[in-house]
Amino acid sequence: MSALTRLVPTGVRRWLRSHGGPLGSVVAVRTEDPEFVLTYDDGPEPGGTDAILPVLASRGARATFFVLMTRVRRYPALLREVVSEGHEVALHGIDHRAISRMSYREVLERTARAKAELEDAVGREVRWLRPPYGLQSLTSFRAVQSAGLEPVLWGPSAADSRPGTTDERLRRVLRGAERGAIVLSHDGYAEVEDGGHGGNRPELDRGQLAGLVLDAYGSLGLRATSLSNALASGTVTRGLWFRR
Numbered sequence: 001m002s003a004l005t006r007l008v009p010t011g012v013r014r015w016l017r018s019h020g021g022p023l024g025s026v027v028a029v030r031t032e033d034p035e036f037v038l039t040y041d042d043g044p045e046p047g048g049t050d051a052i053l054p055v056l057a058s059r060g061a062r063a064t065f066f067v068l069m070t071r072v073r074r075y076p077a078l079l080r081e082v083v084s085e086g087h088e089v090a091l092h093g094i095d096h097r098a099i100s101r102m103s104y105r106e107v108l109e110r111t112a113r114a115k116a117e118l119e120d121a122v123g124r125e126v127r128w129l130r131p132p133y134g135l136q137s138l139t140s141f142r143a144v145q146s147a148g149l150e151p152v153l154w155g156p157s158a159a160d161s162r163p164g165t166t167d168e169r170l171r172r173v174l175r176g177a178e179r180g181a182i183v184l185s186h187d188g189y190a191e192v193e194d195g196g197h198g199g200n201r202p203e204l205d206r207g208q209l210a211g212l213v214l215d216a217y218g219s220l221g222l223r224a225t226s227l228s229n230a231l232a233s234g235t236v237t238r239g240l241w242f243r244r
């Protein structure tokens with residue numbers, strides 16, 4: 001039993017187990033392979049996604065892209081490029097609004113709709129959802145599971161969704177760097193029309209940052225892969241992650 005699980009009273013845990021899938025979001029992968037899980041949020045975005053893809057390709061790296069449907073509709077060709085380069089596509093949301101204060105029904109409906117639309121667009125099953133801002137309630141967590149997706153959060157973060165320096169980002173992304181870590185980075189920026197806050201768009205070369213992250217993890221002997229690839233031989237590590 002994990003320390004986090006111990007914080008939840010036994011009666012509550014029993015109720016949770018009898019009312020759905022496993023309690024806890026995917027936060028890392030337990031694996032024997034020398035790899036980490038590279039993830040990108042808030043795309044696809046011209047200037048971001050298409051700057052990152054050739055860098056990943058040149059290193060033989062794979063990643064999981066958590067996309068916004070507002071972006072998928074605008075940039076379908078970019079999404080096709082992500083798929084054709086062998087990366088995994090997962091859902092960030094129908095838009096970038098926080099789901100943590102929505103009702104069960106609202107989260108279930110918008111997530112099921114987005115999953116179906118995304119699966120149509122990529123022609124394969126979509127397994128994961130990362131809640132915008134990493135915000136989720138027990139209600140939204142259960143609704144996402146009922147829509148057929150698993151909530152995925154993260155470990156180290158490249159802190160690239162707000163202004164900052166490359167040095168700061170590299171320091172942050174190496175905090176907690178280890179085998180099986182799920183690393184958060186961004187290939188786009190959620191604007192107001194995506195349901196995001198907007199107004200604080202960071203100026204950075206996302207392709208360059210991708211290369212630096214691959215170098216930094218490479219120097220630890222770790223190569224980048226997608227979540228589903230990592231789980232072909234590894235197992236999921238779950239953690240309780242509820243923030244509103």
Ligand SMILES: [Zn+2]
Nearest residue numbers: 041042132133
């Ligand atoms: Zn996001």
